[in-house]
Amino acid sequence: MPIDRLAALTDAAIDVLAELGMRGLTHRAVDARAGLPQGTTSAYFRTRKTLIEAVVRRLADLDRADLQAGGLPADAASPTVTLDDIDSVAAGIAAVLDRWMSTARNRTLARYACLLEATHHPELRTILRHGDASRAQARLMLAAAGARHPEQAGNHLVACIDGLVFDRLAGAGARTAPPAGTAASRADLAIAVATLLRAFAGPSSNARQPTA
Structure with missing residues (x-):
């Protein structure tokens, strides 16, 4: 083909x-x-099933390319991002999230549709397992930063970031957040992500804190 x-x-x-x-x-x-x-x-x-499977693979490939372009881990073999500078890491994540809510908005909406479909067809969830790499990287990153329970914290961090995107696309955030694709949106997302990173890294984190 x-x-x-x-x-x-x-x-x-x-x-x-x-x-x-x-x-x-x-x-x-x-x-x-x-x-x-x-x-x-x-x-x-x-069949419709093979079409959906192809869509899911395409979504995974495009998301992986976005993560790599943003300097973020795209798979389990990628180098681990460190929290030496939380604000810089948050800005990188925010840029990718903003893209997924603006120029790649259709992809994000399609991904949600496929995830819901996967509740009835588990094989689709297997293809979408690229999200597991994000959780694995989050655990490693938070462990290096000194989080007390990095496995749990990593899972919660990714879930919160996923929820942040969903809220701005389909929830109340769609009405209250800055318009996606703008500098204001990326700045607002960066603040939210940085807050989450600091919270999950914990007080024992070695990550550099902002100076007054």
Whole structure:
């Protein structure tokens, strides 16, 4: 299968998911969104299940690329980020989160749709396990910073950051937070992430604190 055609179809499917939800994801809808002849999507993905699996793999690949571009760990083999400078780490995380809420907003909405679908199809969650790397890196980072219970703290940190994104896309934060894609949004996110990092690292952290 040509890589560019695969990307075009899965990217179109991501847009369909973001705009119409899981029920709106059909082969015909993807063909129309991609501007390709009817039957193209079904020729590459014979079933809806294989189409969804391809979308999930595409989401994982694109998210991984964003993390790498932001200097953040993208998989278990990536170097561990340290908390020597919490504000710098928070700014890097905030930049990626802001992208996921602005230019990559459709991807984030599609990811949520796939995660919900995975509650009925566990094999999709297996493909989406790239999120496990974030938890593993968070545990290592917080352990190095002196957190008393780094495994628990790492899990909670990632869950809180995930919740921060969800709130701004689908919750009350969508109305109260600065518009995504702006410097104000990134600055506000950085403050929130830095607060979480300091809280989970704990008072024994060796991470550099801001000076007065």
